[in-house]
Amino acid sequence: MTKHSLGIVLNGVTGRMGYRQHLVRSILAIREEGGVLLPDGSRVQLEPLLVGRSEEKLSEIADRHGLTDWTTDLGAALADSRYPVYFDAQLTSVREASIAQAIDAGKHVYTEKPVAESVDGALSLARRAADAGVKNGVVHDKLYLPGLRKVARLVDSGFFGRILSVRGEFGYWIFEGDWQEAQRPSWNYRAEHGGGIVIDMFCHWNYVLESLLGPVRAVTAKAATHIPSRVDEKGVRYDATADDAAYAIFEFDGNAIAQLNSSWCVRVYRDELVEFQVDGTRGSAVAGLSGCVVQPREVTPRPVWDPDVPDTHNYRAQWQEVPDNAELGNGFKAQWEQFVRHVVADEPHPYDFVAGARGIQLAEAGLESSRTGRRVELAEVKV
Incomplete structure:
Protein backbone atom coordinates (compact mmCIF):
# COMPACT_ATOMS: atom_id res chain seq x y z
CA MET A 1 0.00 0.00 0.00
CA THR A 2 1.37 3.42 -0.98
CA LYS A 3 1.96 5.81 1.92
CA HIS A 4 2.37 9.56 1.85
CA SER A 5 3.03 12.04 4.65
CA LEU A 6 1.45 15.38 5.47
CA GLY A 7 3.06 17.78 7.92
CA ILE A 8 0.68 19.77 10.13
CA VAL A 9 1.51 22.75 12.35
CA LEU A 10 -0.72 22.41 15.42
CA ASN A 11 -0.99 25.72 17.26
CA GLY A 12 -2.71 25.71 20.66
CA VAL A 13 -2.23 22.06 21.65
CA THR A 14 -1.58 22.95 25.29
CA GLY A 15 -5.22 24.02 25.66
CA ARG A 16 -8.08 21.72 26.60
CA MET A 17 -9.64 21.29 23.15
CA GLY A 18 -6.40 21.48 21.21
CA TYR A 19 -4.83 18.73 23.28
CA ARG A 20 -7.69 16.38 24.05
CA GLN A 21 -9.82 16.42 20.92
CA HIS A 22 -7.46 17.50 18.16
CA LEU A 23 -4.09 16.07 19.15
CA VAL A 24 -4.91 12.94 21.16
CA ARG A 25 -8.28 11.82 19.80
CA SER A 26 -7.69 12.94 16.21
CA ILE A 27 -4.10 13.33 15.01
CA LEU A 28 -2.53 10.68 17.24
CA ALA A 29 -5.46 8.30 16.73
CA ILE A 30 -5.11 8.68 12.96
CA ARG A 31 -1.36 8.02 13.23
CA GLU A 32 -2.00 4.84 15.20
CA GLU A 33 -4.29 3.64 12.39
CA GLY A 34 -1.58 4.22 9.80
CA GLY A 35 -2.89 7.48 8.40
CA VAL A 36 -5.94 8.74 6.51
CA LEU A 37 -7.31 6.38 3.87
CA LEU A 38 -7.54 8.10 0.46
CA PRO A 39 -9.97 7.29 -2.38
CA ASP A 40 -7.26 5.46 -4.37
CA GLY A 41 -6.58 3.07 -1.47
CA SER A 42 -3.34 4.71 -0.37
CA ARG A 43 -2.83 6.34 3.02
CA VAL A 44 -1.41 9.66 4.13
CA GLN A 45 0.32 9.71 7.51
CA LEU A 46 0.17 12.87 9.60
CA GLU A 47 3.36 14.43 10.96
CA PRO A 48 2.60 16.99 13.70
CA LEU A 49 4.66 20.01 14.72
CA LEU A 50 3.42 21.26 18.09
CA VAL A 51 3.31 25.03 18.66
CA GLY A 52 2.47 26.97 21.80
CA ARG A 53 3.73 29.60 24.22
CA SER A 54 5.05 27.34 26.98
CA GLU A 55 8.24 25.36 26.37
CA GLU A 56 7.58 23.34 29.52
CA LYS A 57 4.07 22.27 28.46
CA LEU A 58 5.08 21.51 24.89
CA SER A 59 8.05 19.46 25.98
CA GLU A 60 5.94 17.50 28.45
CA ILE A 61 3.24 16.75 25.85
CA ALA A 62 5.82 15.72 23.26
CA ASP A 63 7.58 13.38 25.72
CA ARG A 64 4.28 11.88 26.82
CA HIS A 65 3.34 10.90 23.28
CA GLY A 66 6.74 10.16 21.77
CA LEU A 67 6.78 13.24 19.54
CA THR A 68 9.96 15.13 18.69
CA ASP A 69 8.94 18.28 16.84
CA TRP A 70 7.73 21.29 18.82
CA THR A 71 8.48 25.01 19.03
CA THR A 72 7.34 28.28 20.58
CA ASP A 73 8.28 30.15 17.38
CA LEU A 74 5.22 30.28 15.13
CA GLY A 75 7.09 32.15 12.43
CA ALA A 76 9.72 29.44 12.19
CA ALA A 77 7.04 26.73 12.08
CA LEU A 78 5.22 28.48 9.24
CA ALA A 79 8.49 28.88 7.32
CA ASP A 80 9.11 25.12 7.37
CA SER A 81 8.06 23.66 4.02
CA ARG A 82 7.70 20.17 5.51
CA TYR A 83 4.43 21.30 7.11
CA PRO A 84 1.96 22.55 4.46
CA VAL A 85 -1.08 22.59 6.78
CA TYR A 86 -1.73 24.95 9.71
CA PHE A 87 -4.26 24.28 12.48
CA ASP A 88 -5.35 26.82 15.09
CA ALA A 89 -6.90 26.09 18.50
CA GLN A 90 -5.78 29.28 20.25
CA LEU A 91 -7.92 31.86 22.01
CA THR A 92 -10.44 33.45 19.68
CA SER A 93 -8.93 36.88 20.30
CA VAL A 94 -5.57 35.93 18.71
CA ARG A 95 -6.72 33.45 16.07
CA GLU A 96 -7.40 35.78 13.15
CA ALA A 97 -3.88 37.26 13.06
CA SER A 98 -2.23 33.84 13.22
CA ILE A 99 -4.41 32.45 10.44
CA ALA A 100 -3.58 35.45 8.25
CA GLN A 101 0.11 34.80 8.92
CA ALA A 102 -0.33 31.13 7.95
CA ILE A 103 -2.14 32.02 4.72
CA ASP A 104 0.62 34.45 3.79
CA ALA A 105 3.09 31.60 4.34
CA GLY A 106 1.16 29.51 1.80
CA LYS A 107 -0.34 27.06 4.29
CA HIS A 108 -3.68 25.32 3.96
CA VAL A 109 -5.65 26.22 7.10
CA TYR A 110 -7.98 24.22 9.31
CA THR A 111 -9.19 25.94 12.45
CA GLU A 112 -11.36 25.81 15.52
CA LYS A 113 -14.34 28.10 15.44
CA PRO A 114 -15.00 30.94 15.41
CA VAL A 115 -12.49 31.58 12.64
CA ALA A 116 -12.41 35.29 13.58
CA GLU A 117 -14.06 37.73 15.97
CA SER A 118 -16.39 39.20 13.34
CA VAL A 119 -18.07 38.39 10.03
CA ASP A 120 -15.88 40.97 8.30
CA GLY A 121 -12.77 39.35 9.78
CA ALA A 122 -13.84 35.87 8.64
CA LEU A 123 -14.67 37.08 5.11
CA SER A 124 -11.36 38.92 4.93
CA LEU A 125 -9.60 35.64 5.71
CA ALA A 126 -11.74 33.86 3.09
CA ARG A 127 -10.68 36.38 0.43
CA ARG A 128 -7.07 36.15 1.56
CA ALA A 129 -7.14 32.35 1.29
CA ALA A 130 -8.75 32.49 -2.16
CA ASP A 131 -6.13 34.94 -3.40
CA ALA A 132 -3.35 32.72 -2.01
CA GLY A 133 -4.87 29.57 -3.52
CA VAL A 134 -4.90 27.69 -0.21
CA LYS A 135 -7.62 25.40 1.09
CA ASN A 136 -9.42 26.21 4.32
CA GLY A 137 -11.85 24.64 6.74
CA VAL A 138 -13.58 25.28 10.06
CA VAL A 139 -14.51 22.79 12.79
CA HIS A 140 -18.06 21.42 12.45
CA ASP A 141 -17.83 18.51 14.87
CA GLY A 329 -16.36 7.17 15.84
CA ASN A 330 -15.02 10.44 17.24
CA GLY A 331 -16.43 13.45 15.41
CA PHE A 332 -13.25 15.51 15.62
CA LYS A 333 -11.25 12.66 14.09
CA ALA A 334 -13.82 12.23 11.29
CA GLN A 335 -13.67 15.89 10.31
CA TRP A 336 -9.86 15.85 10.38
CA GLU A 337 -9.95 12.93 7.95
CA GLN A 338 -12.40 14.87 5.78
CA PHE A 339 -10.12 17.93 5.65
CA VAL A 340 -7.00 15.86 4.93
CA ARG A 341 -8.76 14.21 1.99
CA HIS A 342 -9.77 17.69 0.83
CA VAL A 343 -6.15 18.85 0.89
CA VAL A 344 -4.54 15.72 -0.57
CA ALA A 345 -7.25 14.28 -2.85
CA ASP A 346 -9.31 17.43 -3.51
CA GLU A 347 -12.49 15.89 -2.08
CA PRO A 348 -15.34 18.37 -1.36
CA HIS A 349 -15.27 20.28 1.93
CA PRO A 350 -18.18 22.75 2.24
CA TYR A 351 -17.27 23.88 5.77
CA ASP A 352 -14.83 26.60 4.75
CA PHE A 353 -14.20 30.13 6.05
CA VAL A 354 -17.42 31.36 4.41
CA ALA A 355 -19.40 28.70 6.28
CA GLY A 356 -17.58 29.84 9.41
CA ALA A 357 -18.59 33.43 8.65
CA ARG A 358 -22.25 32.37 8.57
CA GLY A 359 -21.86 30.98 12.08
CA ILE A 360 -20.35 34.23 13.31
Missing part, protein backbone atom coordinates in the same frame (compact mmCIF):
# COMPACT_ATOMS: atom_id res chain seq x y z
CA LYS A 142 -21.45 18.44 16.03
CA LEU A 143 -22.53 17.04 12.64
CA TYR A 144 -20.50 13.94 13.47
CA LEU A 145 -22.16 13.24 16.79
CA PRO A 146 -23.64 9.73 16.47
CA GLY A 147 -27.06 11.06 17.49
CA LEU A 148 -27.09 13.73 14.80
CA ARG A 149 -25.70 11.33 12.19
CA LYS A 150 -28.73 9.16 12.86
CA VAL A 151 -30.98 12.20 12.45
CA ALA A 152 -29.24 12.93 9.14
CA ARG A 153 -30.10 9.40 7.96
CA LEU A 154 -33.72 10.01 8.91
CA VAL A 155 -33.76 13.30 6.98
CA ASP A 156 -32.23 11.66 3.91
CA SER A 157 -34.84 8.87 4.03
CA GLY A 158 -37.77 11.31 4.17
CA PHE A 159 -38.81 9.98 7.58
CA PHE A 160 -39.95 13.35 8.95
CA GLY A 161 -42.05 14.45 6.00
CA ARG A 162 -42.07 18.24 6.25
CA ILE A 163 -40.00 19.30 9.27
CA LEU A 164 -42.00 21.69 11.44
CA SER A 165 -39.70 22.47 14.32
CA VAL A 166 -36.50 21.71 16.19
CA ARG A 167 -36.18 22.09 19.95
CA GLY A 168 -32.80 21.85 21.60
CA GLU A 169 -31.39 21.92 25.11
CA PHE A 170 -27.65 22.19 25.64
CA GLY A 171 -25.62 22.80 28.75
CA TYR A 172 -24.57 21.81 32.22
CA TRP A 173 -23.44 23.45 35.44
CA ILE A 174 -19.95 24.98 35.23
CA PHE A 175 -18.63 25.40 38.76
CA GLU A 176 -17.81 28.94 39.74
CA GLY A 177 -14.24 27.98 40.66
CA ASP A 178 -14.38 28.74 44.38
CA TRP A 179 -15.37 25.54 46.17
CA GLN A 180 -14.91 23.34 43.09
CA GLU A 181 -12.63 23.87 40.09
CA ALA A 182 -14.40 25.08 36.94
CA GLN A 183 -14.65 22.63 34.03
CA ARG A 184 -13.99 25.36 31.44
CA PRO A 185 -11.15 27.90 31.24
CA SER A 186 -11.78 31.35 32.67
CA TRP A 187 -11.37 33.13 29.32
CA ASN A 188 -14.74 31.65 28.33
CA TYR A 189 -16.35 34.18 30.70
CA ARG A 190 -14.36 37.22 29.55
CA ALA A 191 -15.81 39.02 26.55
CA GLU A 192 -12.50 40.83 26.00
CA HIS A 193 -10.84 37.46 25.34
CA GLY A 194 -13.52 36.23 22.94
CA GLY A 195 -15.58 34.40 25.55
CA GLY A 196 -19.33 33.95 25.78
CA ILE A 197 -21.74 31.13 25.09
CA VAL A 198 -23.37 32.92 22.14
CA ILE A 199 -20.18 33.21 20.09
CA ASP A 200 -19.20 29.70 21.19
CA MET A 201 -22.42 27.80 20.54
CA PHE A 202 -24.31 29.77 17.87
CA CYS A 203 -21.45 29.02 15.45
CA HIS A 204 -22.25 25.34 16.06
CA TRP A 205 -26.00 25.77 15.94
CA ASN A 206 -25.77 27.46 12.55
CA TYR A 207 -24.34 24.48 10.68
CA VAL A 208 -26.50 22.02 12.62
CA LEU A 209 -29.66 23.95 11.74
CA GLU A 210 -28.54 24.44 8.13
CA SER A 211 -28.22 20.66 7.79
CA LEU A 212 -31.81 20.18 9.00
CA LEU A 213 -33.77 23.20 7.83
CA GLY A 214 -31.57 25.27 5.52
CA PRO A 215 -30.29 28.82 6.12
CA VAL A 216 -31.42 30.71 9.20
CA ARG A 217 -33.51 33.68 8.08
CA ALA A 218 -34.11 35.46 11.41
CA VAL A 219 -33.28 35.16 15.09
CA THR A 220 -34.78 36.42 18.32
CA ALA A 221 -32.52 35.86 21.31
CA LYS A 222 -31.82 36.79 24.90
CA ALA A 223 -28.30 36.38 26.28
CA ALA A 224 -27.64 36.51 30.01
CA THR A 225 -24.75 36.53 32.47
CA HIS A 226 -26.33 34.59 35.30
CA ILE A 227 -23.12 34.17 37.34
CA PRO A 228 -21.52 37.65 37.53
CA SER A 229 -18.38 36.64 39.42
CA ARG A 230 -16.12 33.60 39.11
CA VAL A 231 -12.70 32.35 40.30
CA ASP A 232 -9.95 31.72 37.76
CA GLU A 233 -7.26 29.03 37.49
CA LYS A 234 -5.00 30.89 39.95
CA GLY A 235 -7.72 31.24 42.57
CA VAL A 236 -8.33 34.93 41.82
CA ARG A 237 -11.92 36.17 41.71
CA TYR A 238 -12.87 38.09 38.56
CA ASP A 239 -15.92 39.73 37.01
CA ALA A 240 -17.60 37.66 34.30
CA THR A 241 -18.04 40.02 31.34
CA ALA A 242 -19.37 37.45 28.84
CA ASP A 243 -22.77 35.76 28.58
CA ASP A 244 -23.10 32.31 30.14
CA ALA A 245 -26.60 31.47 28.86
CA ALA A 246 -28.67 32.19 25.76
CA TYR A 247 -32.29 31.52 24.82
CA ALA A 248 -33.12 31.78 21.11
CA ILE A 249 -35.77 31.32 18.43
CA PHE A 250 -34.58 30.78 14.85
CA GLU A 251 -36.78 31.12 11.75
CA PHE A 252 -36.47 29.35 8.38
CA ASP A 253 -38.12 29.22 4.97
CA GLY A 254 -41.43 27.38 5.01
CA ASN A 255 -42.36 28.60 8.51
CA ALA A 256 -40.13 26.07 10.29
CA ILE A 257 -38.98 27.17 13.75
CA ALA A 258 -36.10 26.13 16.00
CA GLN A 259 -35.85 26.92 19.71
CA LEU A 260 -32.50 26.36 21.39
CA ASN A 261 -31.44 26.96 24.97
CA SER A 262 -27.70 27.08 25.66
CA SER A 263 -26.46 27.41 29.22
CA TRP A 264 -23.45 26.87 31.47
CA CYS A 265 -25.76 27.53 34.41
CA VAL A 266 -28.19 24.63 34.21
CA ARG A 267 -28.30 21.33 36.08
CA VAL A 268 -28.94 18.38 33.81
CA TYR A 269 -32.22 16.48 33.92
CA ARG A 270 -32.16 14.76 30.56
CA ASP A 271 -30.37 11.74 29.13
CA GLU A 272 -27.40 13.63 27.67
CA LEU A 273 -25.75 17.06 27.86
CA VAL A 274 -27.31 18.05 24.54
CA GLU A 275 -30.69 16.95 23.23
CA PHE A 276 -32.58 17.82 20.06
CA GLN A 277 -36.19 17.04 19.22
CA VAL A 278 -37.14 17.20 15.54
CA ASP A 279 -40.88 17.16 14.80
CA GLY A 280 -42.26 16.59 11.30
CA THR A 281 -45.59 15.84 9.69
CA ARG A 282 -44.77 12.12 9.40
CA GLY A 283 -42.63 11.50 12.47
CA SER A 284 -40.46 12.84 15.26
CA ALA A 285 -37.01 12.07 16.63
CA VAL A 286 -35.12 12.91 19.80
CA ALA A 287 -31.33 12.76 19.56
CA GLY A 288 -28.49 13.34 21.98
CA LEU A 289 -24.75 12.91 21.72
CA SER A 290 -25.01 9.24 20.82
CA GLY A 291 -28.59 8.01 21.10
CA CYS A 292 -31.61 8.67 18.92
CA VAL A 293 -35.23 7.52 19.26
CA VAL A 294 -38.13 7.95 16.86
CA GLN A 295 -41.91 7.96 16.85
CA PRO A 296 -43.55 7.65 13.40
CA ARG A 297 -46.96 9.10 12.65
CA GLU A 298 -48.50 5.64 12.39
CA VAL A 299 -47.73 4.71 16.02
CA THR A 300 -48.16 8.13 17.64
CA PRO A 301 -50.37 7.75 20.77
CA ARG A 302 -53.40 9.92 21.43
CA PRO A 303 -52.87 11.74 24.74
CA VAL A 304 -55.79 13.66 26.23
CA TRP A 305 -55.26 16.58 28.59
CA ASP A 306 -57.00 15.96 31.90
CA PRO A 307 -55.30 17.57 34.92
CA ASP A 308 -57.74 15.93 37.34
CA VAL A 309 -56.65 12.36 36.53
CA PRO A 310 -53.12 10.96 37.07
CA ASP A 311 -51.38 10.40 33.75
CA THR A 312 -50.51 6.72 33.36
CA HIS A 313 -48.75 7.01 29.98
CA ASN A 314 -45.12 5.89 29.89
CA TYR A 315 -44.24 8.34 27.14
CA ARG A 316 -40.58 7.29 26.84
CA ALA A 317 -41.57 3.66 26.27
CA GLN A 318 -43.56 4.72 23.19
CA TRP A 319 -40.39 5.60 21.24
CA GLN A 320 -38.14 3.26 19.24
CA GLU A 321 -34.32 3.27 19.37
CA VAL A 322 -32.48 3.98 16.11
CA PRO A 323 -29.63 1.46 15.67
CA ASP A 324 -26.06 2.52 14.92
CA ASN A 325 -25.87 0.40 11.73
CA ALA A 326 -22.28 1.63 11.32
CA GLU A 327 -19.12 2.41 13.27
CA LEU A 328 -19.72 5.95 14.56
CA GLN A 361 -23.15 36.15 11.58
CA LEU A 362 -25.71 34.16 13.55
CA ALA A 363 -23.86 34.87 16.79
CA GLU A 364 -23.65 38.58 16.01
CA ALA A 365 -27.37 38.65 15.16
CA GLY A 366 -28.19 36.85 18.41
CA LEU A 367 -26.22 39.37 20.44
CA GLU A 368 -27.84 42.25 18.55
CA SER A 369 -31.28 40.81 19.20
CA SER A 370 -30.50 40.43 22.89
CA ARG A 371 -29.14 43.96 23.12
CA THR A 372 -32.02 45.65 21.27
CA GLY A 373 -34.89 43.34 22.18
CA ARG A 374 -35.73 42.95 18.49
CA ARG A 375 -36.04 40.19 15.91
CA VAL A 376 -33.03 40.32 13.57
CA GLU A 377 -33.15 39.15 9.95
CA LEU A 378 -30.05 37.64 8.34
CA ALA A 379 -28.81 38.59 4.90
CA GLU A 380 -26.89 36.21 2.65
CA VAL A 381 -23.17 36.09 3.47
CA LYS A 382 -21.06 36.84 0.39
CA VAL A 383 -17.31 37.02 -0.05
